[in-house]
Amino acid sequence: MPTTKHNKHSHLTTPSNYIVGIGASAGSLEALEQFFEPSPPHSGMTFVVIQHLSPLFKSYMKELLSKTTIPIKQLEEGMPVDPDCIYLAPPRTLIEVTDGLFHVKQFIEIPNHAVETGKVDTMLAPDKMSARLISLIRVKQNMDLTYDIAEHSGDVDQSEKEIMDDICALIERKSGIAFGDYKPNSLFRRIENRVFMHNLPFNTLLDYKEYIIRHPEELIEPQNDLLINVTEFFRDKEEFEGLATQVITNLIQQKVEAGEKSVRVWTAGCSTGEEAYIVAMLFAEYLERKPELDIGVKIFATDLDREALAKASKGSYTKQDLKNVSGKRMQQFFDVNGDHYRVKKSLREMIIFAPHNITKDYPFVNLDLITCRNMLIYFQGKLQQKVLSMFHFALQPEGYLFLGPSESLGKLVDWFQPVNSKWKQFNKKEIDKQNVMNTMKMEKTKDINITNQDKRALPYMSPSPHLNLVYETLLMEYTSPCIIVNELNQVIVSAGSIHHFMKVPNGHMTTNILKMVPASLSVAISSALKKSRTEHKEVNYQQINMEIASEKRRVDLTVKPFMLSNIAGAGFSIIMIDEVKEEVGHNESEEMIPYDLESQVHQLINDLENEVNYTKDCLQATIEQLETSNEEYQSINEELIATNEELQSSNEELQSVNEELVNVNEEHEKKIQELIEVTDDFDNLFSSTNIATVFLDEGLRVKRYTPAVTRLIHLLPVDIGRPLAHFSHQLHYTNLIDDAKKVLLERRKKQIEISSKDGNWYKVSYHPYRTKENHIKGVVITFVDMTERKQQTENMLVQSYALEQSPSSILLANEKGEVNYVNQSFEAYTGVERHDILGKSIFSLYEDEAKKQLHLAWDRVNRGLRWDGTLSFTDGSNNQKWEKVTFMPIFNEKQRILQFLRMAEDITEKHQTDELLRKSEMLSALGEMAAGIAHEIRNPLTALKGFLQLMQAERTGNEKYLDIMAGEFDRIELIINELLVLARPHAIKYEKKNPTLIVRDVLLLLETQALMNNIVIEDDVDHSLPLISCVEKELKQVFINILKNAMEAMPSGGKISVSTKIKSRNIQIIFKDQGKGIPEEWLEKMGEPFYTTKEKGTGLGLMVSYKIIENHMGKMEFESKVDVGTTVTLSLPIAE
Incomplete structure (x- = not known):
């Protein structure tokens, strides 16, 4: 896309630089290298490589293409456009160039394949493209198309304008398309582009004119380049929604009020059909919402471009074409057909696609709506007025006109009433009919200034018929329905409501009037035409019987020659048909001939037989003459062919030899230069x-x-x-x-x-x-x-093995705390398998207080600091473990944090040992204290107890209080005895006993107390338990203490279950009650000196029980839930 400048004299100067866009997929590196390898470093071109990559994928294209001699830059917003550079565009972006600067915008969808766009001019191998681009630039720089676009309306050499007009006239005579009234800048850009892309052999506009005169086939190709097909579905969505809500709604309401059942729409310049289908969708949606309406819609969609019409008629579009169509409309109006979407039959049947030259052909008539969007902008003002006047003529009274956003009514603004000026929607206003006809008049095709020699090179071009004058006369002089036919009985022009009498025949399309009317009327028209032409006068038939819409009707027929002073020998006849109204009497004039069908049929048959016989004789004579002439022409043609072939052969041989010599010389010089450059490149490559x-x-x-x-x-x-x-x-x-x-x-x-x-490694x-x-x-x-790389790989492998096999529990996490590595020691230590923790948060390993500490540690390491501490967690077997943990960040050479390292050492056993030691020291100190207290209290307590017994013996009348005092003395003595259990380091004699019998004795002892408190003790003790080494009395004391605590926890009664089981060389005795339970925060303090959950408890009983079980090498564990109950589990080792 070159940036060009125009001036009055040179018109096309050398561009400042050319921008070459290159689409590149993820695997196109090799093709790009082939493209840039032959590209010279100073071609003047700017290359923009647009890569089709995921935005998450880092492109290495710049590094991979770095071997080219052309500088490479990563394209960014606001960068200047420099020649002789390669710019790499970011993925999924739209690149625009404004005022010599790049601008980057977000863009998602790009075509899957450039060929699918239909805009490809040339397909070449990558290594051929560079040479082709340079060739195009040279052609572009050598062109001197002396036609100034910017100053076309100002100071322009008249001869230059005439050259362009002549080119347009030549194309018009060949194709029938008048480009002379198109805006010159559009024409010039497309002619220039055709010359540029097809490398045509001329340098000036005059050269091109002479070229197309000598090469008539070139007159066909430019018309395809000059036709503009730019359209898409719902490009201006707001405007079309306005068309639906205002125009279509009002139009159908008007039809309903008028009792009419059809709507006629013309979409002019429909291109590939998108706009026609949009209008059809809008009508279909409205009628679907109003099922009670019986209104048909017929849309005439026309265009000059037959290829575009073929695509429109097919109604097949890609997903990219339908990107602006809603999902609901896609489902309602399209069927999926492979990778395309085809318009549904119901929508397709609403539209008739037909070729139509809006600058020459007559318009459709009696239309309710005309849409012509973004076509008038390519016409000059005069042609715009002519087209708009056609639209005015074609519309019904109060019909609607819908234009494009950049189009206006110009000088015809008074001919239409605005419905919505913003959306360019208008109503037809009634004006003088003659004024409309004058504006619609077609102009004569321009004469072309060519030499006699050039005229011989021009192909035969038939003159256009003088239909304009015929149609104007018909409209101005006749009010009844009438038809103009030529000498072949073909309909040339019609006016009025003739659709009641005519219809399009089935099968092959024809315009013969005799095949378009009912049989009864056909005979009458045939007879009247023959009589009128033979006698050169008007013929009138009346009271002709025929059927119209299954109803019997009678019509009067008038046929007469149609003569115009400006058209000599045209052979036209005018046919007028008037329907006879039954309620109105008919005054037969003397010139009216009553129509007798039977006599007319016989007469017509006789006339036709005579014509057939005469025609046969003429045909035979003509055949004989043609045979003779054909033989003569064939002989002459063979001689000419032979002579032409000899001349052509000689010319080709001479030309071939000359071209071969020139090419061989150029190739030799080029190859020698290339070999020198290649040799230099190789020498430099090898040395560097x-x-x-x-x-x-x-x-x-x-x-x-x-x-x-x-x-x-x-x-x-x-x-x-x-x-x-x-x-x-x-x-x-x-x-x-x-x-x-x-x-x-x-x-x-x-x-x-x-x-x-020498010990090195090589790939x-x-x-x-x-x-x-x-x-x-x-x-x-x-x-x-690769020696260094291999050594680094081996070092990394050794480090990896060392990390994996380290006895420390190691974990690596990213900045979000997500675990991405653990070693085998971590799995063995935590009981968590690798696949269960990878990708999860490190905080999932810890709970409660440990998790709080971890948050503090994580905050510290995120600031680049180290943290050391102790944490607890529950492993995969639901065991609580303690660990000494170190958290530290891992830095790269730029001191940027890459990962976070956690190293842990299991200190569970040490923690448990320390805890036991602490309790043991506490119990030892407590025992010493208890021994002193017991000693100090027992002596005075003995004396007091003796005095109390004497008082009881004397019977003073205070026996009640004395009994209370005796009970309290007994309780104090019990406390002293329990303290002495803790204090006396006496030798214990262990005996092998059956734990079942011990439990049964305790249950039997407490059975009565349980029944009194409405408590059921459930015995589930195994009778075959192995023996244990124990002090029976002490174990009974522990069992009684546990069961009494359970009874006190159930003041309203309940159930206590006692069960046993063997686990890992230990007998477990389990007591489970249904009491009020113990809060979780109290469980940790159970067994501590003087800690109790009861109002009058001392806490010594449970502490003594802990001490007894500990002396038996056992373990006491509590589980409790508030309002559910408490479970006490005693574990005692089995005797050897």
Whole structure:
């Protein structure tokens, strides 16, 4: 897309630079390299490479293309457009150029294939494109099309304007399309583009005119380039919604009020049919909402471009074409057909597609709506007025006109009433009929200024008929329905409501009047035409019986010659048909002939038989004359062909020899220069590269090599041409030659890693040597030193093994805390398998207080600091564990945090040991204290108890209070005894006992107390339990303490279950009640000295129980839920 400047004299100057857009997919690197390889560094072109990549995928295109000599830049917003540069556009962006600067916008969809757009001018291999672009630029720079666009309406040389007008006139005479009234800038751009893209052999506008005169076939091609087909579905959605809500709604309401049942619409310049289908959709949607309406819609969609009409008639579009169509409309009006969408039959039947030249052909009539959007903008003012006047003539009174957003009514603004000025919707206003006809008049095709020699080169072009004058006369002089036919009885022009008497015949299309009217009327018209033409006078028939819409009707027929002073010998006849109204009496004039069908049929048959006989005689004579003439012409033609072939052959031979000599000379010079450049390139490449490379021919003989290869293979410059097998090498590899043969045979590349005798490692790559013709002419072997990379790989592997096999529990997480690595020690330690934690948050490993501490640690390491501490967690077996944890960030060489490292050491056993030690020390201190307290209290308590017994013996009348005091003394003595249990480090004698019997004795002891408190004790104790080593009395004390606590927790009664089971060489005795339960925060304090959950409790009973079970090498555990109950589990080891 060149940036050009125009001035009055040169008109087309050399562009500042040319922008070449290149679409590139993810796998197009090789094609791009082929494209840029032959491109010179100073071509004046700017290349923009648009890559079809995911925005999440990093492009390495800049690095991969860096070998080209043209500078490469990553395109950014606001960058200037510099020539001789390659710009890489970001993925999924739209690039625009304004005022010499790039602008980047977001863009999602791009075509899957450029060919599908139908806009491709040339398809070439990538390595051929650069030369083609340079050739186009040279043609563009050499052109001197002396036609100034910018100043066309001002100071322009008249001869230049006449040249352009002549070109348009030539195209019009050949194609019937008048481009003379198109805006000159549009015409010039398209002619210039045709010259530019097709490399046509001329330099000036006059040269082009002379060229198309000498090459008539060129008159066909430009019309396709000059026709403009730019349209899409719902391009201006708001305007079409306005058409539906205002115009279509009002139009159908008017039809309903008038009692009419049909709507006629004309879509002028419909191109590929999108606009016609939009209008059809809007009518269909409205009628679907009003099912009670019986109104038909017929849309006439016309255009000059027959190829566009063919596509419109097919009604097949791609998903990209329908991007603006809503999903509801897609489902309602389209069927899926492969990768295309086809218009449904019901919608297609509403539209008639037909070719129509709006500048020459007469318009449709009696129309209710005309849509003509974005077509008038390409016409000059005079043609715009003519077309708008046609629309005015074609519309019904108060009919609607819908124009494009950039179009206006111009000087005809008073002919239409605005419905919505913003959306360019108008109503027809009634004006003087003659004024409309004058504006509609067609102009005579311009005479062309050409020489006699050029005239001989022009093809035959038939003159256009003088229908304008015929139609004007018909409209001005006749009010009854009438038809003009020529001497072949073909309908030329019609006016009035003649559709009641005529219809389009089935099968092959014809305009013969005798085949378009009912049979009864056909005979009458045939007879009247013959009589009128024979006698050169008016013929009138009356009371002709015929059927119209299944009703018997009678009509009067008048046929007379149609003569115009300006048209001599045209052979036209006018037919007028008047329907006879039954209620009105008919006054027969003396000139009226009563119509007798039978006599007219007989007369017509006789006349036709005579004509047939005469025609047969004439035909036979003509055939004989043609046979004689044909033989003569054939003989002359054969002689001319022979002579022409001889001349053409001689001319071609001379021209061929001359061209071959010139081409051979140019090719030799070019090849010599290319060989010099290639040789220089190779020499520089070989001297600058450090990659060892050797080129072998088909016989595996050395063709070229880089200096670096001599470190591995002992080659000298004189060894060129010798087989590679003759040379020794420094590699621990014996298949060097065999692999080269294999690659040459299989035509596939091969790579292998091998070591050399000096301890280095090399990646050896074999590639087939391919020519441009894709022939394999040898092998290329490269040796890339990968010693350092291999060492780094091995070091990384060792580090990876060390990390994986480390005894420490190691975890790596990203900045979001998502785990992306754990080692095998982590799995063994936590009981969590690797696949269950990867991708999850590190915070899922911890709960409650530990999670709070982890948040503090995470905040610290995110600030680049280290954190050390102790955390607890529950492993996969639901066991609580304690760990010493270190969290620290991992930095790269730029001190940027990459990952976060967690290293943990299991300290569960140490924590448990410390906890036991703490409790043991507490109990020891408590025992010493308890012994002192017991000693100090027992002596005075004994004395007090003795005095109390004496008082009881005396019977003073205070026995009640004395009994209370005695009970309290007993309770104090019990506390002293329990304290002494903790304090006395006496030797314990353990005996092997059956735990079942001990439990049964306790249950029997407490059975009565349980029944009194409405409590049921459920015995589920196993009778076959193994023996345990124990002190029976102490165990009974523990069991009684647990059961009494359970009873006190159920003041309203309930159930206590006692069960046993064996687990891991331990007997478990389980007590489960239905009491009020213990809150979770109290459970941790159970067993601590003087801690109790009861109002009058001392806490010593449970503490003593803990001490007894601990002395028996056992374990006491509590589980409780508030308002559900408490479970106490005692674990005691089985006796040896």
